Amino acid sequence: MFEFEIKSRDGRARTAQFTTPHGTVQTPMFMPVGTQGSVKGISAQELKDIGSQMVLGNTYHLMLRPGHEMVAVHGGLPGFTAYPGPFLTDSGGFQVMSLGHMRKISEEGVVFKSHLDGSPVHLTPERSVEVQQGLGADVMMAFDECPPFPAEVPYIKSSLERTVRWLERCLKAKTREDQALFAIVQGGIHRELRQQSLDATVPFATPGFAIGGLAVGESKDEMFPAVGFTARGLPENKPRYLMGVGHPEDLVAGIALGVDMFDCVYPTRTGRFGYALTDDGRLNMNSAAPRSELKPIDPDCDCYACTHHTRAYLAHLIKAEEMLAPRLLSLHNLRYLHRLVERARAAIEAGEFQTWATEWGERYFRNRPAGAPLPEWFARAVRGED
Amino acid sequence: MFEFEIKSRDGRARTAQFTTPHGTVQTPMFMPVGTQGSVKGISAQELKDIGSQMVLGNTYHLMLRPGHEMVAVHGGLPGFTAYPGPFLTDSGGFQVMSLGHMRKISEEGVVFKSHLDGSPVHLTPERSVEVQQGLGADVMMAFDECPPFPAEVPYIKSSLERTVRWLERCLKAKTREDQALFAIVQGGIHRELRQQSLDATVPFATPGFAIGGLAVGESKDEMFPAVGFTARGLPENKPRYLMGVGHPEDLVAGIALGVDMFDCVYPTRTGRFGYALTDDGRLNMNSAAPRSELKPIDPDCDCYACTHHTRAYLAHLIKAEEMLAPRLLSLHNLRYLHRLVERARAAIEAGEFQTWATEWGERYFRNRPAGAPLPEWFARAVRGED
Numbered sequence: 001m002f003e004f005e006i007k008s009r010d011g012r013a014r015t016a017q018f019t020t021p022h023g024t025v026q027t028p029m030f031m032p033v034g035t036q037g038s039v040k041g042i043s044a045q046e047l048k049d050i051g052s053q054m055v056l057g058n059t060y061h062l063m064l065r066p067g068h069e070m071v072a073v074h075g076g077l078p079g080f081t082a083y084p085g086p087f088l089t090d091s092g093g094f095q096v097m098s099l100g101h102m103r104k105i106s107e108e109g110v111v112f113k114s115h116l117d118g119s120p121v122h123l124t125p126e127r128s129v130e131v132q133q134g135l136g137a138d139v140m141m142a143f144d145e146c147p148p149f150p151a152e153v154p155y156i157k158s159s160l161e162r163t164v165r166w167l168e169r170c171l172k173a174k175t176r177e178d179q180a181l182f183a184i185v186q187g188g189i190h191r192e193l194r195q196q197s198l199d200a201t202v203p204f205a206t207p208g209f210a211i212g213g214l215a216v217g218e219s220k221d222e223m224f225p226a227v228g229f230t231a232r233g234l235p236e237n238k239p240r241y242l243m244g245v246g247h248p249e250d251l252v253a254g255i256a257l258g259v260d261m262f263d264c265v266y267p268t269r270t271g272r273f274g275y276a277l278t279d280d281g282r283l284n285m286n287s288a289a290p291r292s293e294l295k296p297i298d299p300d301c302d303c304y305a306c307t308h309h310t311r312a313y314l315a316h317l318i319k320a321e322e323m324l325a326p327r328l329l330s331l332h333n334l335r336y337l338h339r340l341v342e343r344a345r346a347a348i349e350a351g352e353f354q355t356w357a358t359e360w361g362e363r364y365f366r367n368r369p370a371g372a373p374l375p376e377w378f379a380r381a382v383r384g385e386d
Numbered sequence: 387m388f389e390f391e392i393k394s395r396d397g398r399a400r401t402a403q404f405t406t407p408h409g410t411v412q413t414p415m416f417m418p419v420g421t422q423g424s425v426k427g428i429s430a431q432e433l434k435d436i437g438s439q440m441v442l443g444n445t446y447h448l449m450l451r452p453g454h455e456m457v458a459v460h461g462g463l464p465g466f467t468a469y470p471g472p473f474l475t476d477s478g479g480f481q482v483m484s485l486g487h488m489r490k491i492s493e494e495g496v497v498f499k500s501h502l503d504g505s506p507v508h509l510t511p512e513r514s515v516e517v518q519q520g521l522g523a524d525v526m527m528a529f530d531e532c533p534p535f536p537a538e539v540p541y542i543k544s545s546l547e548r549t550v551r552w553l554e555r556c557l558k559a560k561t562r563e564d565q566a567l568f569a570i571v572q573g574g575i576h577r578e579l580r581q582q583s584l585d586a587t588v589p590f591a592t593p594g595f596a597i598g599g600l601a602v603g604e605s606k607d608e609m610f611p612a613v614g615f616t617a618r619g620l621p622e623n624k625p626r627y628l629m630g631v632g633h634p635e636d637l638v639a640g641i642a643l644g645v646d647m648f649d650c651v652y653p654t655r656t657g658r659f660g661y662a663l664t665d666d667g668r669l670n671m672n673s674a675a676p677r678s679e680l681k682p683i684d685p686d687c688d689c690y691a692c693t694h695h696t697r698a699y700l701a702h703l704i705k706a707e708e709m710l711a712p713r714l715l716s717l718h719n720l721r722y723l724h725r726l727v728e729r730a731r732a733a734i735e736a737g738e739f740q741t742w743a744t745e746w747g748e749r750y751f752r753n754r755p756a757g758a759p760l761p762e763w764f765a766r767a768v769r770g771e772d
């Protein structure tokens with residue numbers, strides 16, 4: 001029911017086809033985040049139209065509201081949201097850490113107070129799987145602990161060991177055959193801990209693996225070597241998912257290091273704040289210049305905003321606080337990331353990924369304050385070094 | 387360039403075809419309001435998809451921001467907003483009265499302070515026409531004074547006389563041939579004043595006439611007789627536009643009295659507040675019941691929200707404060723009003739308008755607290771009485 005077929009390789013980057021019960025997707029891919037059952041401001045039809053392939057749902061949010069039972073009576077997230085393609089749900093663990101109040105972590109699981117009404121909520125590996133089965137995503141994530149950054153090595157070590165025991169409990173609790181459960185490799189930015197986590201996790205041979213615990217505050221110089229090292233230790237023939245990442249430059253660097261799947265609220269969040277993603281970097285549509293520009297955000301973009309509207313119109317909507325503005329900028333930014341991974345896939349298939357990524361980076365980072373044309377972490381990643 | 391061809395009549399109600407430079411529209415029609423160059427939350431493509439025929443722009447808002455010059459360099463509102471059909475702009479007068487601070491009205495015009503930055507702004511008949519020509523709508527409105535409710539008869543009388551003098555100045559200032567200027571009949575709820583305004587206004591033989599000064603605080607028992615009386619005094623062969631109206635029941639009553647055009651922010655505003663318009667009245671999607679209902683808002687509605695989403699999902703989005711909620715409810719409500727006028731047109735053409743309107747009203751008003759199945763003002767209007 002879940003197949004991952006590699007189509008082409010170029011250095012460490014690869015393209016593949018991932019088959020799930022709700023559809024076959026092409027990787028590398030970026031997954032929009034539908035936190036509460038909706039990608040903020042964007043309709044299910046628009047997600048399809050802009051080339052979204054798989055959408056993320058947040059277990060923590062959906063278990064609190066409307067409750068996974070309500071999602072289940074709709075036939076799971078595809079029925080609830082009307083997005084007919086595959087979904088991925090996280091385990092709820094990360095949001096418990098970042099949003100739950102008064103949380104207490106034990107071997108059993110986590111007890112926390114709901115950020116909505118303060119009521120106590122228990123989340124365990126078994127409960128996370130139960131909720132995720134109700135949500136019905138094609139891909140579920142193992143319930144893990146994601147340590148904060150920075151954290152002490154002994155803490156990260158005991159946490160990743162617990163994450164392995166929780167993985168075992170998740171797999172035991174899982175009953176549905178039409179859902180894949182991905183394991184998560186932790187270990188912070190430490191190679192020896194990443195190796196320990198890999199050694200303990202890979203033998204479970206889940207249908208895919210995630211690289212967790214990154215993009216939580218460390219620098220990119222610290223993050224990408226950890227991404228590359230971890231990706232190298234994962235099986236070739238399984239999808240690799242870098243959780244909570246990212247920015248355009250992170251996608252290009254991650255793909256260079258062999259990552260297949262990404263998700264992040266960044267394109268919609270930065271869109272709501274009035275920023276537009278382009279090959280020339282992030283365009284501040286709140287500034288004065290766009291207000292008189294009669295060209296689209298990006299003449300090469302095929303999104304609805306770029307094919308219908310001038311920067312002047314969009315900048316006016318932002319200034320006038322019209323809700324069409326965050327909607328159209330979010331749509332453009334999502335389409336930008338989808339187009340970015342499409343271009344990366346084409347470059348990999350043409351055997352020109354390193355050249356394409358370097359040229360893309362030289363344009364994208366052109367206006368950075370000083371130094372070499374490319375940040376060192378980016379240049380290293382594009383060369384496939386970790 | 388502007389033709390109004392009556393297709394059928396049923397009692398005082400009629401259907402017609404109104405030809406403008408940007409397209410031919412079928413009346414009676416409801417016009418969504420794009421206050422600041424955007425119908426809140428709705429894309430230009432969606433307006434087309436739901437059957438919008440003409441869209442309103444607000445001169446007051448657009449002259450302050452982004453300025454009519456910026457709209458003009460886009461080729462007017464169709465180019466600025468990417469809505470390719472006809473537009474109608476108001477004169478700015480009404481918003482000056484309701485939003486401008488420190489306004490002073492004289493024979494020359496109005497001086498007020500911008501609600502955005504407090505800067506002084508002059509609006510005169512000539513200036514209103516100049517701005518509206520820059521905005522480029524197919525239909526412009528004469529700069530009028532809309533007295534508050536209640537107002538003393540002498541004030542309304544001198545105000546409507548000034549409105550006639552301002553109409554003369556507007557027509558003199560107008561230079562573009564591809565824009566129609568509609569005159570506005572005032573007179574509050576007083577027949578003798580309405581008659582005086584009609585007598586002074588109709589001879590200008592503008593390509594259409596508006597009924598102004600209503601829906602400003604008077605009761606429906608007061609408003610609809612004034613609508614019916616005024617409509618009777620307007621030429622048969624010109625479109626009649628009831629400004630700032632309305633609610634579903636107002637559209638049905640207005641059509642019964644011979645009105646052809648309506649506009650109101652109601653469908654989008656009430657949608658943003660979580661209310662859905664249906665034949666069974668206004669559905670409060672903030673209440674508990676819809677949260678567990680697996681049916682659409684309206685099974686007969688062909689809008690995107692009704693064909694894709696359950697009430698439970700939409701109610702969840704409202705509760706979760708997701709911006710998709712106001713967007714989808716606004717879309718449904720606009721489509722509801724467009725479908726309502728489509729049904730009214732079909733009933734008129736079938737010679738069954740009074741029956742249809744009565745049946746529609748009996749269902750729509752079914753849950754009203756007490757008394758006859760239909761409010762007296764509605765029943766009278768449907769019978770064509772004013």
